[in-house]
Amino acid sequence: MKIHPGCEVGPSGCYEKNKHLIIGVDEAGRGPLAGPVVACACHITEHIDDVADSKKLTAKKRHQLASEIILKGQVCIGIENNMSIDVSDILRATMAAMKTAANTLCKKLGGKGLIIVDGNRVPDGLVWQSKAIIGADDSQYCVSCASIVAKVVRDHIMDGFDMTFPGYGFSKNKGYGTADHLEAISRLGPCQIHRRSFGPCK
Numbered sequence: 001m002k003i004h005p006g007c008e009v010g011p012s013g014c015y016e017k018n019k020h021l022i023i024g025v026d027e028a029g030r031g032p033l034a035g036p037v038v039a040c041a042c043h044i045t046e047h048i049d050d051v052a053d054s055k056k057l058t059a060k061k062r063h064q065l066a067s068e069i070i071l072k073g074q075v076c077i078g079i080e081n082n083m084s085i086d087v088s089d090i091l092r093a094t095m096a097a098m099k100t101a102a103n104t105l106c107k108k109l110g111g112k113g114l115i116i117v118d119g120n121r122v123p124d125g126l127v128w129q130s131k132a133i134i135g136a137d138d139s140q141y142c143v144s145c146a147s148i149v150a151k152v153v154r155d156h157i158m159d160g161f162d163m164t165f166p167g168y169g170f171s172k173n174k175g176y177g178t179a180d181h182l183e184a185i186s187r188l189g190p191c192q193i194h195r196r197s198f199g200p201c202k
Contacts, residue, residue: 021113023128024142025102027094028054028150032175033185033201034168034194035158036081037090039097040150041105041115042142044073053138054151066152069145076105077153086197099123102130118143165191 021043029037048068050061057065069075078100080093088096102115106127115122115130118137122130136143155174162171167188173181175193177200185200194201 023115024146025098026118026137026147028154033177033198034175036079037094038150038154039078039101040146041101042075042146046072051144054147066149076101082195095123103127
């Protein structure tokens with residue numbers, strides 16, 4: 001069930017519309033073999049038609065919605081590159097990107113509120129009260145918005161890397177381990193943005 005803007009579920013049930021600041025947080029890029037993990041924190045109270053989990057939308061629709069979300073809401077981005085992922089691990093890097101995005105937006109908004117994070121855990125050190133909800137990217141409006149923006153931002157980054165590191169098909173595979181991408185790694189070797197801690201790139 002889709003929750004209306006401003007009425008996301010918190011620890012005590014449903015928060016009343018416009019009486020609490022709600023931030024949704026989601027990430028894109030945990031699974032790829034190359035590129036960064038990108039997190040987005042989003043606060044939005046205006047309704048936008050067709051908002052859903054980014055994985056259920058076409059690329060064209062995601063770009064359209066991301067532009068509208070950025071225009072009507074407030075978003076902050078956190079990025080951890082492949083070197084950060086390799087030094088720590090993908091989970092720690094994801095939590096770091098989420099923390100950066102969420103805390104930056106909290107400070108921008110001021111006051112107090114609730115941070116809803118997609119998944120089963122929240123980053124340490126968040127400045128507001130927080131709650132992890134599995135499947136929040138499909139049930140919590142602000143998290144759905146965050147998932148869309150995170151995906152669009154990361155895809156844009158990977159499109160840029162496709163020009164910098166030609167031959168790997170980053171504009172098409174976005175760094176994921178497709179058959180063509182694996183063949184390119186075998187033929188060319190890993191490039192500077194590959195995650196060397198991930199099996200095929202070791």
